[in-house]
Amino acid sequence: MSALQNDGAQSIRPPGEQAGTQPDGTSGADAPRRMPDELLHELRVHQVELERQNEALHNVRLSLEDARDRYVDLFEFAPVGYLTLTRQGTIDEINLTGTNLLGAERKQVLGRRFAHFVLPEDRDRWHVYLVDVAKHSGSRDCELRLLRGEGACFYARLNGIGVTSTADRIAVRITLTDISEQKRMEALNESELRLRMAMQAMSGGIYDWDRRTGSLYWSSDLSQVCGIAPRDFRPDRRWWRQRVHPEDLRLIRPVIVSALKTRTNQFQVEYRIRHEDGRWGYVADRGQIVRDATGRVVRVVGAMTDITASKHAEAALLRLNDALEEKVVERTAEVEARSQALAEAERFARATIDSLSSSLCVLDEQGRIIATNRTWREWAIGTGDRVARARGCQDCRATPFRIPCWSAETATSVHDAIQDLLARKRRTFSLEYECRAPAGSSWFEMHVTRFPGDGAVRLVVTHDEISERKRAAEDQKRTAERIKQLGLHLETLREQQSAMIARELHDELGATLTMLKLGLATTAEEVASSEPLHTKLYGLLEQADAALRVVKRVSSSLRPATLDTLGLIATIRWYVTQFSRNTGIATVLRLPEYVRLSQLGNTTVFRIIQEGLTNVAKHSGASKVTINARKHDGALIVRLVDNGSGITESDLQRPDSFGLMGMRERAEHLGGTLSIGSGPDKGTQLMLRIPLDS
Incomplete structure (x- = not known):
């Protein structure tokens, strides 16, 4: 005790105070008597204070324990389920209400993912909701269908909020409320509403x-x-x-x-x-x-x-039935009359079809002959088709009939065409074929047509002998060829005569006029000075010059001498220059240096260009013409384009377009082609192609 008191005396001595002197001025001899009493008193005061604080702390601890118990009771027995989930959706905490709602014990729930208790159809919505709650600070609501126990299902409303726990780990706290009864009430209300609406309807x-x-x-x-x-x-x-x-x-x-x-x-x-x-x-x-x-x-x-309206409707229907019965009687009489008329029309149609000169038969959708006319039957007998004379051929699907003069290729093409017609891939088919016999050959035309409409497929086959028409066509073709050859021959003769006349004019008449001009000039110089006579002689000289120019122009128009001497390219350049000078139409030439053609080819190309320029001057109203000639792939290609009003299709088809027909005939005679139409800028374009070896 003395040791404690000494320690206490030492511990409570004020700093800076000497050991031998007391604060009240007493000497150091009196200090040992007073210090233990005061120290004991202070210790008792501190002890009382500590006891009071311990009692207060004990009361606080009891209050905290009581509050904790109340909190646990509130947490465990709350009317809603409380859950704490990790960010990944694993259950960390759950109250008793939550375990009852999920139908499992607490140890079976903790550590499992909440998604295991969500109906599979709603799991995608749950995952989206979990991410949304973890990202945002506010609360989020969601309604899901959850599983309880052995597969039972109930509706639950989830209200969640994201919180940050220890170690900065994000958790999600969720309240879970069973709203199955509310959903049932809503369903009942909807059923009642539908029932009310049905009753009102x-x-x-x-x-x-x-x-x-x-x-x-x-x-x-x-x-x-x-x-x-x-x-x-x-x-x-x-x-x-x-x-x-x-x-x-x-x-x-x-x-x-x-x-x-x-x-x-x-x-x-x-x-x-x-x-x-x-x-x-x-x-x-x-x-x-x-x-x-x-x-x-x-x-x-x-x-x-x-049912008043329906009863009235029934009465009206009865009246209508009575009226309909009367109508039926009338219609029956009309049908009988129409049946008789139809029978008469069928007889008339049969007689009409039998009177046709064309051989005709009808095929069904299987390709079988179901009807023929008299001409067909007689024709079938004549061609040796004995089967078709009876009830139709036995092999109708291959060919509807047999023609002895058909080749295998012809029979195959007819078969394929009929199959396409039956399959609605085409509407018509035509074939011309020749049947040869010792007495001579005959031509026939076969035409197959499908009935229009969407009903059953029916094909009409006609056969006509076209021998006379073929012979007439061949005669006409030969006549046309002879006329064409005659026209080309006349054109050649005309060119030859023009060349001869040009030479005669140039050589004979030109020489004569030249000699006359020289004689007149010499006479004018030798005659004595006489003004009237000189004037008359000079007038005659001018007339002789004019006559020489006319001879030169006429001979050039009949056939340019340069075509035989200088060639095609030089002649085109000379003629185009004369054309521009006489008409005032600007011309652009793009010509090769040299082209080797036959004499007839040179003449044909020059005459086509000459005719084309003449048409430009007469009809187009153009101010510019471009002539482009080039050699390509063994042929000479000449392109003539103007900037005029162009040419229409009706102008090309006119029967009196002899100039266009003459140009085409000239080109075709040499194995070439000629096309005429509107150019890209609305003008007229003439395209000529002549083989170089023509």
Whole structure:
């Protein structure tokens, strides 16, 4: 004790105070008597304070334990489930209510993913909801279907919020509420709403009579069915006897009595009821009798429908049936008359078809012959097709008939064409073939046509002998060829005569006029000076010059001498220059240096260019012409284009376009081609192609 007191005295000595002197001025000898008492007093004070603080701490600890117990009770037995999930959706904490909702014990739930308790159809929505809650600070709601125990399912509302726990780990706290009853109530409300809407959509009303209480319920539409205002609608036995037609009352009673006795528990009657305005309406009453366990009637439930409109419609239908029966009698007479007319028309059509000069048969969708005319039958006998003379050929699917002069290729093409016609891939097919015989050959034309429309497929096959037409066509072709050759021969003769006349004019008449001019000039110089005579002689000299120019122009127009001396390219350049000088139309030339053609080829190319430029000057109204000639792939290609008004298709097809026809004939005679049409800039374009070895 003294040691404690000494230690305490040393511990409470004020700093800087000497050991031998006391604060009150007493000497160091009195200090040992006072220090233990004061120290003991202070220790007791501290002890009391500590005891009071310990008691307060004990009370706080008890309060905390009590609060903790209350919190645990509130947490465990809350009306909703509380769960704490990791960010990955694993259950960290769950209260007792939550385990009851999930139908499992706490140890079976902790550590499992919450998605295991979500219905598979809703798991995608759950994962989206979990990510959304973890990302945002506010709370989020979601409704899911969860599994409880052995596969039972219930509706739950989830309210979650993301929180950050220790170690900065994000967790999700969720409250779980069972809303299955709410969902059932909503479903019931929807069913009730649909039922109410269905009742409103009905064209009638319902009633419910309780025998035990005597109460009668009816819908608001029942008064409308009966044609009575709602305020006056008070249905009872007396009211029904007054409103229902007396005749119908006698009919209704046996039906209801029979339902009660036979226990069919159902009845259906129709009767008339008097509306408020005095007119009678029709109603259909369908009822259901409800019995108790002993078989006694306890309720009658039924529905009444206004069938006035249908009854009136039935009456109208009966009247219409009577009218229809009269119409049927009339129509029957008309059908008989039309049948006779149809038979007569069929006979007439048969006679008409048999009178046709063309051989005709009809094929069905299988390719079988189902009808022929007389000419066909006679023709089939003549060609040796004995089978077709009877009831149709036996191998109709391969070929509808046999022609002895057909080759294998011809038969195959006919077969393929008929199959395409039957498959609706084409509408017509034509074939010309020749049958050779020792006495001579004959030509035939076969034409196959499919019936129009979407009905059954029918093919009409016609055969006509076209020997005369073929011979006439061959004669016409030979005549046309001879006329063409004659025209080309005449053109050649004309060119030769033009060349001869040009040479005669140039050589004979030109020489004569030249000698005359020289004689006149010499005479004018030798004659004595006489003004009138000189004037007359000079006038004659000018006339001689004019005559020489005319001779030169005429001979050049008949056939340019340069065509035989300088060649085609030089002649084109000379002629185009003269054309531009005479017409004022600008020309652009793009010509090769040299082209080697036959004399006839040179003449043809020059004459076509000459005719083309003449047409430009006469008809196009152009101000510019471009001539482009080039050698390509063994041919000379000449392109003449103007910027005029162009040429129409009707102008090309005119029968009096002799210039165009002459140009084409010249080109074709040398194995070339000529095309004329509108150019890219609306002008006229002439394209000539002549082989270089023509």
